[in-house]
Amino acid sequence: MYPAVTLQLPAWVAAEIGDSQRYFPTLEARMALAICLAERNVVEGAGGPFGAAVFEIESGLLVAPGVNIVAAARCSVAHAEAMAIMVAQQVCGAFDLSGKGLPPMELVTSAQPCIQCFGNVWWSGLQRLVIGARKEDVETLVGFDEGPLPENWPARLENRAPLPPVRVVRDVLREQACAPLRLYRERGGLVYNAGSL
Numbered sequence: 001m002y003p004a005v006t007l008q009l010p011a012w013v014a015a016e017i018g019d020s021q022r023y024f025p026t027l028e029a030r031m032a033l034a035i036c037l038a039e040r041n042v043v044e045g046a047g048g049p050f051g052a053a054v055f056e057i058e059s060g061l062l063v064a065p066g067v068n069i070v071a072a073a074r075c076s077v078a079h080a081e082a083m084a085i086m087v088a089q090q091v092c093g094a095f096d097l098s099g100k101g102l103p104p105m106e107l108v109t110s111a112q113p114c115i116q117c118f119g120n121v122w123w124s125g126l127q128r129l130v131i132g133a134r135k136e137d138v139e140t141l142v143g144f145d146e147g148p149l150p151e152n153w154p155a156r157l158e159n160r161a162p163l164p165p166v167r168v169v170r171d172v173l174r175e176q177a178c179a180p181l182r183l184y185r186e187r188g189g190l191v192y193n194a195g196s197l
């Protein structure tokens, strides 16, 4: 038998969010949560300086949070966006978040998705992608590499017939979204691009 693979968000994530259903009416409020998760992930020493969350677009209901646990989980897949998507799919009981009976959902992420998370968004059924910090912020402030994203990747998400579009909204609270990146650098956080260790 090969080992089973289990990815578990740190316990503090649930404590940070609380037990009750929470609604975040504006994009700024949703991004503020993603940034808060990214900052606390750095403070807790839990992983890279990235936070994300899946929301119902219309109601603003938080479906699932995510933080980066790559190093702790020994798993290069466990980026914040991937964690939020995977947890949301378990919450909804569906691999397709645009599946029957589900309301339209979005991913809000403190920093621009890397090549892997671009693919995760592509296949997830999410219908909107909301981004705080840009690739150049991530690369300049901490040195993480986002990989070779397709040129015009936002347009590729928005125009991908016959698949439904994924709308892209950028620069939401961009300056605030840089704070966890700076904090991570100040604390000497690990930059773990493949081949860098």
Ligand SMILES: [Zn+2]
Residues within 6 Å of the ligand: 079, 080, 081, 113, 114, 115, 116, 117, 118
């Ligand atoms: Zn990623």
